[in-house]
Amino acid sequence: MLQRVITSIVTLFLASIVVFVGVRLLPGDPALVLAGETADPAVVAAIREQFGLNQPIWIQYFNYVGQALQGNFGVSTRDRIPVAEILLQRLPITLELAGLAILVGVLIGLTAGIVSAVKRGSFADYAANAFGLIGLSVPHFWLGMLAILFFAINLQVLPASGYVAFTEDPGENLRRMILPALVLGTGLSAVLMRQTRAALLGQLSADYVRTARSKGVSRSREVKHALRNSLTTVVTVLGLQLGALIGGAIITEQIFVIPGFGKLIIDAVSARNYPVLQGAVLVAVTGYVLVNLAVDIAYAYLNPRMRLAGGAR
């Protein structure tokens, strides 16, 4: 497990270099962006000096990482607000959206997967499989547009876009989060459904379940045992799906005009707001790597064989 932690730290270090270099490869001069297109060359030079942009890139990198570790990600080129402040404002919004989407995904995906495996060959199984396949094939942004068309424009029961903070009005916040969470959660539920079904079918045909069945154990107890052993798969899939969830959040926030992390990244790309882009991507990648590490630890905890083998990898 220690080796897994060290690998994650090394990966994060290398990923931070990729982000830093990648942002510098984007077209446009950061000093010119900060100063404005029509700025005096002397002003541009002064900005270059002030932000250390005239130093060798590796010195710039270590300065940046040193500052970032203390929570200083620079200032936004658009409004001169500290990037850390912007990230702290936007992160809870995306976390709320992701949390609700996971809730939707787990509720629908797990239920459909269990029903599909237990009632194999039934109409419910076919319906769940069809849902799984369609859920995987439909892009988030189209599903979002259909949801807006049906619930906001035709039925007019839910708002089409916008965001209200939970602290301001919890009811309105949830009302505005229902559609985005459903859209983002559907893709996750399709993957979870298919994986839960496959894992549960595997467990239900395992020797220990057959032995239990021959001893007269009830069907519900049989499923309960098999389900507990399928949990490792579900946890792993949830971890692996986090990347898709972050990608989905970018699109979902764009469609429903939610001022979260995803929208921040796309807006920063279009506005060439490099400090914000760099900080947001770095935080997203760090979160992704840490959650995957947590999943591996949870996996080892849920599966004693992994602990005996000495680690999750």
Place this chain on the structure above:
Amino acid sequence: MSQKLITAKRKTVSSIPRPRWQRVVRRFARRPMAVTGLILVVGFVLFALLGPILLSDPNQQDFAAILQTPSLAHLLGTDDLGRDVFARIANGARVSLMAGVMSTALALIIGITIGLITGFYRGWVDVIVMRIVDVMLAFPFLIFAVGLAAILGASLTNVIIALAVSQVPEVIRIARGEAMAIREQEFVSGAVADGARDGTIMFRYIAPNAMGAFIVQATVAIPAAIIGEATLSFLGLGVQPPMSSWGIMLTSAQQYLAQAPYLALFPGIAIALTALGFNLLGDGLRDVLDPKETR
């Protein structure tokens, strides 16, 4: 007497095992969902190849026929510039096909080559490559693709490159795993004893035996790339107007959602049906080619 001979001949013929590909085709043909997937994929490819030739110019504007609902004159209606939606979907299919197939082919060529080399040689090459793969996988797919597309600039070629590079790490992992497993088999040891060169072993012995896994990966990667292209174009980082792409069509349809919902409906259905076709085909091929994965 002759009847007995015929029966004996039939028995002899039926006892000869069929070639592997024939067994694969027969097993595949017995799966209606997989066959449905194949029909959808073939239909999509034909539509992408022939549609733009047979239909009208996708960029031809007709300001007298703006936002017209589907009719005989315009089967899927017209958009905000009076352009025929069906013709634009056909043109978008070609863009999707190019993005899906070319980015996946590029990812497979690069990923399989690197994966086979690292899985075959192991050692420090493997350690370095797998660290790089870990770093690439530390980036969520869309963030990686968005970043690359932003660095390279918005165009179809750059989208193909961005999607290919984003898919390479997964292919490397698969090819490496296959190489590590197959190199331990007896026929590879036999080839080594026979004095076969490393390159020959990797590409003549290991690669053909891992082909099933690569084909399955291709059927997973192509729909992901098609959706990826549509997503990047939707975000303004992909194909640029006036070129039509399903993603661009959906971006402009957003403004007319209440007024002309069909503008959002048809390109979305096209993406979903294409991705569904590849997913069904992939599921079928996985069952047929990789018995371990059969559920």
